[in-house]
Amino acid sequence: MFNLAESFFTVTIPHMSSTSPKASMLGTKLQTEKSTIIAVTLLASLIFIIDAFLPLGVAGGVPYVAVILVALRSASARLVYGAAATCSLLTLVDIAVSPGPGNTEWWKVIVNRCLALFAIWVTAFLGRQRNVAAERQRRHLADLAHLSRTKTAEFLAGSLAHELNQPLAAVALQAEIAGQLLAAEGSSSLIEVRDLLKTALSEIAQQSLRASMIIRALRDLVRRAPSERQRTDLNALVQDSIRLAQPAAAHASIELRVFADSRLPLIEIDRIQIQQVILNLLQNAVDALVMSNSVERLISVTTRVSESQELVVEISDSGPGLSQEQRQRLFEPFSSTKPHGLGLGLNISRSIIEAHGGRLALLGVELETTHTHHGTRFALFLPSG
Amino acid sequence: MMSSPTVFLVDDDAAVTRAITSLASLMLLRILPFASAESFLAIKDEELQNEGCLILDIRLPGMSGLDLQRTLRERQCALPVIIISGHADVPLTVEAMRGGALTVLEKPFGLEMIKSQILRAIDLDHQRRDQERQRDLLRERLNKLTAREREVLALIPLGLTNKQIAAQLHLTLRAIEDRRARLMRRLGVRSIAELLLLVQQAQATT
Structure with missing residues (x-):
């Protein structure tokens, strides 16, 4: 009916x-x-x-x-x-x-x-x-999600500020170089000056856009938006999240790799909240690698469609993995392995995913015999229909 | 030997690298950009013989800027270092300055600021190399002295009189006077003051 x-x-x-x-x-x-x-x-x-x-x-x-x-x-x-x-x-x-x-x-x-x-x-x-x-x-x-999101934003803010200063430095220098080129116009050939000026100006435009993209990404993250669901390209969302986490990862000398399945259908989700979950998992992976001082520093993010037609985002790191006890207390609120952790990240992440009718799971917990493939592997499953 | 001064740039950000490269060509300086500390360390020693300076970003993939600074110091590379950083907090700045950095500039910085620092760095490097060259010449001259002349030379700065030197070396006063005159002639100095200055310059550390 x-x-x-x-x-x-x-x-x-x-x-x-x-x-x-x-x-x-x-x-x-x-x-x-x-x-x-x-x-x-x-x-x-x-x-x-x-x-x-x-x-x-x-x-x-x-x-x-x-x-x-x-x-x-x-x-x-x-x-x-x-x-x-x-x-x-x-x-x-x-x-x-x-x-x-x-x-x-x-x-x-x-x-x-x-x-x-x-x-x-x-x-x-x-x-x-x-x-x-x-x-x-x-x-x-x-509300809780917003709280934990501000924590995530805090984690990202330092490295993003650093990231923001790169395009700003380029813009500032190129603008002054353009000014000097104009002042020196008489001394060298006109065509050469014009070419150099063109380069400087296009560089200014490009780097300004780059700066604004960084700001927009951060603003979206801290905005206290009402929960809204809209049809979203999960791969694009993953890419956005990677862009936000990239500077922090680079700072810790961590390589981020993305394997996106291009056949992923659109999905109706709360973009900000799902991005928060992805960022939270990325942050955990970065922290795990930093705290364990791992030699191999790699985080891979994979998107795929599961056999039961769920959309899956998998985040795995090359860190030391989780102990039996950590695995048991994984989603427990206020339990954290980090010195300054609230211990709410995974708990809230799971609530968000469950509110979307999906599930958040730790994969590959069975101990593998070879030591090369340890690490932590989380996956979030979202129903496609 | 005397090619134009070289600016070595180690920064992983392509946009910043492009801007500083433009600036260097505007200043008619040669620039060699590197995206990582490791790639900079892979260059040949001859490249570093050139006069110049190093502009170094602190935050780099892999080896950090401060680590590179330390490594260079251990390798006794005296290239003046200008540190640039997107986020220069106090501890970082202190560490960089303590490590012998010429200055720390926080991004974004003005053109005149970096320009003047580059010129200052190159000037310092030029002066340092000049002094080194002079010292090498002096050492060469000192090395030409005979073992006997050097025996005498070693005792002059201690403030001993010819008589005392003669006593210490079990030689006649005449022999000491002879050697002393000869070594002063060979070193091209006319007074004892000049001689002492020369010895001091030759002994100065890098």
């Missing part, structure tokens, strides 16, 4: 699908709301019609509970209570339009109707309570 209404809606208003991600996001939200209203209306009408043909003695009002359950798919309290009020009204109106009480006494009819009203309102109230709790939990996770 619900899906039918949804497809009905998309057919009638095709112009709702917009190109801008924000507008399309708003569009999907509005679309779900409207399709819920249509489903509620259709279902309520159907029940009313059936109820109208049945004798009043039958408790025909009770199926309205189904209408409320459908209405509860929306987060809007107004929609749920509106539906409950409408269903109550319909239950009472039915007394007037139905063929009559049949062989049931009137007081039983009244009690039946009241029971139906009771069922409708109890469902509405309890359902709303559940919705509110779920919403609160979601916001709670978003």
Whole structure:
């Protein structure tokens, strides 16, 4: 019923699908709301019609509970209570339009109707309570996620500031070189000066863009954005994360390698939160390599589609791996192997992935006999559909 | 021997390298850029015989700038070092300066700033090489002295009189006077003061 209404809606208003991600996001939200209203209306009408043909003695009002359950798919309290009020009204109106009480006494009819009203309102109230709790939990996770994200940002900020100064240094120098070239125009050949000037100016433009990209990436990370899901290219997200983590890794002389599966379908996720998980895993890998002082310093990030059609991002490092005890306490809150760790990173990461219907797992825990292939391998699985 | 001064640049950032390369050509200096400390260390010793300076980024892939600075010091390479860094905090700066860096510049820096530091570094290197050359000449001259003349020369700076030297070497006063005159002639000095200065210069460490 619900899906039918949804497809009905998309057919009638095709112009709702917009190109801008924000507008399309708003569009999907509005679309779900409207399709819920249509489903509620259709279902309520159907029940009313059936109820109208049945004798009043039958408790025909009770199926309205189904209408409320459908209405509860929306987060809007107004929609749920509106539906409950409408269903109550319909239950009472039915007394007037139905063929009559049949062989049931009137007081039983009244009690039946009241029971139906009771069922409708109890469902509405309890359902709303559940919705509110779920919403609160979601916001709670978003807050925690933001907290841990600022921790990640802190980790990245130093190296990113360093990274930012590179293009700035190039811009500052090239601009002054251009000025000197202009001043020296008379002394050397005009064509040569023009070529050098062109180089300096294009270098200024390129490096300014490079600087702004670094700033944008960091700003996205610390922004306290409401949890929004949008269709995302997971490979692009991984690349963005790598770009953010690259300076920190380079500082620790760590090589980052990416193996991206180009056949990955788009996926509806909260970009910032999933990026946070990827960054958190990268940060853990960097820390593990730095703390263990490993000789071989390599982090590989792989994306692929699993056999059960899940999208997988795998992050593995060439560090010493985890001990039995560390593995057991992996997701425990406030347990950390780092001197300044909050011990929340993996815990929050797992909550984020689970909120997306996926799972976060430590792979390859079985001890391998050769010493060459130890290290830690995490994977996040996200449902593709 | 006297080719134009060389700026050695070790920085892993391509954009910064391009900018400093442009600057060096504007200053009519030869520039040799390297993306890592390791690749710089792989160059031949003859290259380092050239007058010049080293511009060194602290944060590098693999061996760090400070490590390279240390290695060069151990190899007794006296090339003046200008440290550049995207994030020059105090401990890093202190370590770099203690390691003998000429200066530490934080990126981004102005053109005049780096230009003047490069010129200063090259000038210092030039002076140092001049002194070294002079010292080598002096040592050469000292080496030409005979063993007997050197015996006498070793005792003059101690403030001994000819008589005392004669006593210590079991020689006649006449013989000492002879040797002394001969060695002063050979070294081309006319007074005892000049002789002492020459000895001091020759003994000066690098």
